[in-house]
Amino acid sequence: MEIIFFGTSAGLPTKDRHTQSIALKLEPYATDIWLFDVGEATQHQILHHSIKLGKVSHIFITHMHGDHVYGLPGVLTSRSFQGGEGKPLTIVGPKGIKAYIEASLSLTHVHLNYPIHINEIDQQLDLTVGQFEVQARALNHGVPCYGYRIQAPSTPGTLDVAKLKALGMEPGPKYQQVKSQDTFEFNGVVYDAHDFKAPDKQGPTVAIFGDTKPCDNELVLAQDADVMVHESTYIDGDKKLANDYHHSHIDDVLQLIERGNIQHALLTHLSNRYTKEEVKAIEQQLKHTHTQSFQFVQDFDAYQF
Ligand SMILES: [Zn+2]
Ligand SMILES: [Zn+2]
Numbered sequence: 313m314e315i316i317f318f319g320t321s322a323g324l325p326t327k328d329r330h331t332q333s334i335a336l337k338l339e340p341y342a343t344d345i346w347l348f349d350v351g352e353a354t355q356h357q358i359l360h361h362s363i364k365l366g367k368v369s370h371i372f373i374t375h376m377h378g379d380h381v382y383g384l385p386g387v388l389t390s391r392s393f394q395g396g397e398g399k400p401l402t403i404v405g406p407k408g409i410k411a412y413i414e415a416s417l418s419l420t421h422v423h424l425n426y427p428i429h430i431n432e433i434d435q436q437l438d439l440t441v442g443q444f445e446v447q448a449r450a451l452n453h454g455v456p457c458y459g460y461r462i463q464a465p466s467t468p469g470t471l472d473v474a475k476l477k478a479l480g481m482e483p484g485p486k487y488q489q490v491k492s493q494d495t496f497e498f499n500g501v502v503y504d505a506h507d508f509k510a511p512d513k514q515g516p517t518v519a520i521f522g523d524t525k526p527c528d529n530e531l532v533l534a535q536d537a538d539v540m541v542h543e544s545t546y547i548d549g550d551k552k553l554a555n556d557y558h559h560s561h562i563d564d565v566l567q568l569i570e571r572g573n574i575q576h577a578l579l580t581h582l583s584n585r586y587t588k589e590e591v592k593a594i595e596q597q598l599k600h601t602h603t604q605s606f607q608f609v610q611d612f613d614a615y616q617f
Contacts, residue, residue, distance in 0.1 A: 313337060313464065313516060315541065315578065316614045318357035322523075322545045322559075322581045323379050325352065328588055329611055331379035332581055334520060334541060335363055341464050341515060342442055344369035347387075348460065348520045348541075354383035355390050357611065366395020370441060372448075373405030374522025375457035376412065381405075385416040392425045404431045404439070404448065406456040433458055449533050451524035454558040458522055459533045464515025468492060471509050479503075516617055519574075523581065525555045526564045534572040539617050542568070543581035547594050547608070562598065569604040577606040578615055 314337040321329035331351030335358075338344055345367045347354070358365060365387060374380055391401065403409060410430045417424070431437070437448040437458075443465035448458045468491045473483070476490065481498055489496045490505050497503070519534040520541045534540050546554040547562045554561035562579070569577050582591060588610070595608050609615075 313339065313341070313518070314614055314616045315518070315539065316361065316363070317578075317580060317609050317611060318354055318361075319349075319351040320580045320582065320610050320613075321351075321379070322543065322583050324584045326584045329582070329584070330354075330357060331382070332374075333357065333383060334580070335368075336462070336518065336520070337363075338444070338464075341444070343367070346370040346372065348372045349374055349380040349522070350383040350387050351379050352382040355386045358387075360612070364395050365391040366397075366399060368396075369399070369401060371401065371403045371405075372446075372460055372520075373403065373409055374451075374459065374520075375406055375453060375455055376408050377455065377523070380522070381409075381412065384413065385420065385422075388413065388417065388424060388428070389420075389422050397425045400427045400429065402429045402431060402441075404433065404437065404446075406458060407432050407434070408456075447533070449529040451522055451529060452527035452558060453523045453525070457524060459524070459529065460520045461533045461537070462518045462520070464517070466512040466514045469510030469512055475508050523559060525558045525560060526568070530568055531572050534568065534574055536573050538575045539615065540569070540572070540574045540577045542577060542579055544579040544608070545581055545583050547579075547582060547586060547591065562594075566598075566602055566604050566606070569606060575605060576615075576617070577604070578609050578613075579606055580609050582608060 316335040319330035319333035321331050330353045332349040333351045333354040334348040336346045433448050439446040445463040447461040451457045451459050496505050516538040518539045519537040523543050542565050544562050544565050545559040551561040551563050591608050
């Protein structure tokens with residue numbers, strides 16, 4: 313799978329950073345793409361990438377602040393002309409997302425050429441999308457705001473070919489049955505398929521956060537995640553000030569990585585007050601004093617896992 317950042321700034325854009333916009337490529341489990349937040353200029357940024365809007369099947373919104381949703385009407389409209397015709401789109405987000413979409417489309421005389429389904433979150437949400445499980449849980453940002461935990465499907469373990477051959481079974485279509493089923497029949501005998509393959513391989517877990525100050529649900533969403541995308545609006549200075557604004561300070565995020573046993577963290581939504589050079593310098597300093605696996609991301613950074 314792959315995460316691509318199209319916007320990594322908090323609140324306001326800078327010359328180098330647009331506001332929050334994140335794509336999740338589901339390959340090898342599925343061919344479609346999910347977006348998490350659609351800040352302004354998302355569609356312009358996507359034009360610089362091989363991703364096509366027509367491939368986006370789901371959009372998850374964390375909260376209704378402008379730096380997370382102002383790009384949505386443009387993305388929805390352009391999707392009609394970029395391979396989206398006739399392909400359904402699901403949008404998940406807090407209460408208000410439906411009214412926002414309906415008002416912006418109707419007031420600008422837009423008629424989409426594909427069906428949209430809008431799923432407003434009431435407190436929390438557990439959703440199955442194909443073979444993926446998605447959980448939305450409330451954060452603490454002063455307005456309704458959610459984080460998402462995405463569990464990729466598990467894949468069958470590799471076959472013990474030697475053991476199958478010892479039964480007299482040569483490679484062929486029957487092997488697929490052994491791989492995908494719990495039992496199989498060969499020469500009139502029923503076998504337990506698990507005796508002939510390694511255990512299922514668990515797919516990765518991804519946690520993608522909206523804006524938040526520290527709260528209990530952070531661990532619910534991110535515990536043992538393979539990858540976490542988290543805001544780190546303040547990467548230096550006063551922690552109390554960051555929390556007073558319902559945002560996270562880098563110290564909060566480093567603590568969460570530790571407590572949640574998170575394999576790797578991609579830290580985004582940095583305050584527009586930091587220059588590129590300052591971000592690099594602070595990152596280097598932090599890496600000297602901390603063992604957690606993390607990086608600050610910028611627009612167009614991609615992470616594969
Ligand atoms: Zn924000
Ligand atoms: Zn916000």
